[in-house]
Amino acid sequence: MRLQTTNEDCQKLSITIYNDGFGLVKEERKLYSTDAISEVQYVDVAEKIETDSIIVSGLKVEEFNFDYDLVNQRKLLEKYLEQVVTVHDKERGDKTRVRLLSVTDGIIGEIVDTKEIIINPVGELILPSLPSGLMVKPALIWNIKPQWMNHEIKVSYLTKGIQWNGNYVLELQHNTFQLTGWVQINNQSGTTYNQAQLKLIAGEVNRVHDIRDFDHDEHVVYSQMSIEEEAENFTEKSFADQQMYTLSRPVQLKNQQEKQINFLNIANGEYKKYYVVDRYTEQPPIMIEMMNSKDNQMGIPLPKGKVKVYQEDESDQTLEFIGEDEIPHTPKDELVTLTIGKAFDxxxxxxxxxxxxxxxxxxxxxxxxxxxxxxxxxxxxxxxxxxxxxxxxxxxxxxxxxxxxxxxxxxxxxxxxxxxxxxxxxxxxxxxxxxxxxxxxx
Incomplete structure (x- = not known):
């Protein structure tokens, strides 16, 4: 017998996201059956899962496969080759039984009653029930010894296609600044994480890269964008030579979504503005410098990210963009230095x-x-x-x-x-x- 478990069986879900385009998913599910089960279909995993990273606790798995042969029109029709399907012509009210011969370049079939060959028949195709072995979602297929299920299991795995970074908006006033920090998360992993506890790791964790790792990183199109404006949601601490940020509440990370969560709001910090000259300078760079300290209203480790800088035009009291730069991971009590352009005057x-x-x-x-x-x-x-x-x-x-x-x-x-x-x-x-x-x- 086969048992299918989905994210509806989830008791607890957490995800730790790293800067370098991957995350660690940890999930607890309750499995129950009234018959002896020899196969478990663990559905709703990330499509970009690293199968060599899977850890299962609470269930002994003898063999597993990762099935990602997901439903699309061609794959579906290929499952029905040499089988009989029904073509329904709604305008004429006819239903014709056709044996599928090919779906490579259009649909070619043989009419069951007349043995005539028909190409791209007009009408809707009505198919029998979905063939076994074709999944509508990515799934881990576990073979186990036959047993009745009443198990709480823990599953963890790494997945590519999800990453985070910080980004900042800096508003310069006469002698002070306001700084807003955002955590930006891009989820292209192939699944949605509902009510997940979120952790973020800032730093460099060594990975062994395969050239195939980069196949999916280019030409990404984000279908949604979500912004959550609640400050001070994150707590931070040092962890394993890296910096960890933990969100205090569950979050939903939809697949194909970019989400931004506010994590920093600083007001009335002091900054220093100056221009740098050396023997080769023609137009001196414009520098902004801030001390990341408690005395300067800051004093927390800042994750790397872009800083967009604005300043008010006093003639009409509107903010204007004056430059941007990128900061590295910056510990507390260190200088934040930005180069935002070159001086004209x-x-x-x-x-x-x-x-x-x-x-x-x-x-x-x-x-x-x-x-x-x-x-x-x-x-x-x-x-x-x-x-x-x-x-x-x-x-x-x-x-x-x-x-x-x-x-x-x-x-x-x-x-x-x-x-x-x-x-x-x-x-x-x-x-x-x-x-x-x-x-x-x-």
Missing amino acids: IVTDSKEKKRYRAYDFEGEYEYVDYEYVIKNKKDEPVMMKIEHSIYERWSQIMRSSHSYEQENTRQLVFWVEVPANQETIVSFTYEIDQVFHVKVHK
């Missing part, structure tokens, strides 16, 4: 003004005079970050027009505020240990 130029040598009793030295010219055409002051790399080995800065930070032995950083509609020149001289420089390059 800031002109920069840099050049080596002079290079000369000098000698003393200790050796030969070379000196370099360098300068950056920054022209601020904006009606407001701007903060500039000058990152100057020195490729030769150098001993020290001999003179500088502005204070600086030495990030390492070969890079200087200047933070300079340039007033509105003014020009600022940053100049400095550094010394190269020429004796060492010559020895190195002989």
